[in-house]
Amino acid sequence: MPDSAVVRTQRLTRYFGCHAVVRDLDFVVPRGSVVGLLGLNGAGKTTTIRMLLGFLDPTRGTCEVLGTDSRHLTPQTRCRIGHTVEGHFLYPWMRVRECERFGRETHRSWDGSLFERSVRRFGLDAEAKVSWLSRGQRAGVSLASTLAADPELLILDDPALGLDPVSRRALNETIVEFSESGDRTVLLSSHLLDDVERVADRVALMVDGRMLVDTALDEFRGRVAAWVIDGDEDPTREHSMPGLVHCRSLGNRWHVTVADADEKTRQAIEQWNVNAESVEVSFEDAVLAYLSRSRVGHSFYTGAAS
Structure with a gap:
């Protein structure tokens, strides 16, 4: 050790x-x-x-x-x-x-x-x-x-x-x-x-x-990003989203949390043809996004300590 x-x-x-x-x-x-x-x-x-x-x-x-x-x-x-x-x-x-x-x-x-x-x-x-x-x-x-x-x-x-x-x-x-x-x-x-x-x-x-x-x-905080998207239906059901962590409903809007967002992520959102607003992600927001989708075996980072 x-x-x-x-x-x-x-x-x-x-x-x-x-x-x-x-x-x-x-x-x-x-x-x-x-x-x-x-x-x-x-x-x-x-x-x-x-x-x-x-x-x-x-x-x-x-x-x-x-x-x-x-x-x-x-x-x-x-x-x-x-x-x-x-x-x-x-x-x-x-x-x-x-x-x-x-x-x-x-x-x-x-x-x-x-x-x-x-x-x-x-x-x-x-x-x-x-x-x-x-x-x-x-x-x-x-x-x-x-x-x-x-x-x-x-x-x-x-x-x-x-x-x-x-x-x-x-x-x-x-x-x-x-x-x-x-x-x-x-x-x-x-x-x-x-x-x-x-x-x-x-x-x-x-x-x-x-x-x-x-x-x-x-x-951890720096590698998680989020967007609020207008719409009645979950946009991630019909469209792929690289690095998706969680998508939850906020009335008639959707809060989409993504790990390691890059240009491909932004291009995917643009292709949805929806009104999307980038929002700040707090530490609590990032943790709860992972816990809220706990039945899905996804991880953006499982590396050892650096």
Whole structure:
């Protein structure tokens, strides 16, 4: 595994019964990056994370984390990985300060001052019991405990789900500060696209267990274009469109999203003999275009990290 790759999967596949939840996944997380792992519910994101962490064996294929096969992660390697899950499990009878002591006594490496700074960022009282805390406050304690162990790789599975805006901002700021040194890496699974856009520099988009997009976030935005077209009928049914991602109805207009638009794309639209207006595509627009046509096996980019 090259030094720049913290996570690598090759043809990673997982079946549950006859159903393939993850299929032939080729995926790289470069060192020092913040990667947003995106997809609808059931796309295979959590199953992929569980295989990366060695909690679930692949049906076939391989995955490596920090240079080690995930099926054989040693305690020494696990100490270099931080992981938080939706729900942020903590012992309800503990006070916040006792969570810090518990972490200090159970981790080989521990930064108590980092724990305290992270807890303050979420506005927490060290004497408060976990059972008294809101979901956002529990997220703050969970993230503080994970970061204080000084991991090289931070894997977050929907950490902001249900958080209020202030807690979400605190979470995003903490992720940015954690990764800014360039030698620590974050894999962030989330449905909150605006948060991903704020903190991530790469995007990995899963649809039906397959990786359709794996590229730099700015490149992803730059390679998707869109037009709004007048008409009562879907123009793509009767006419071909190179690089078509998705076409959706907006009243009596159609929003057509295309990957890697070029002169052939523009010529195709001109041949339709319709009123077409080019429109700006946001990051959210581009992601949702792919997710909206998730039953069609199309991809404009499945290359490895560059």
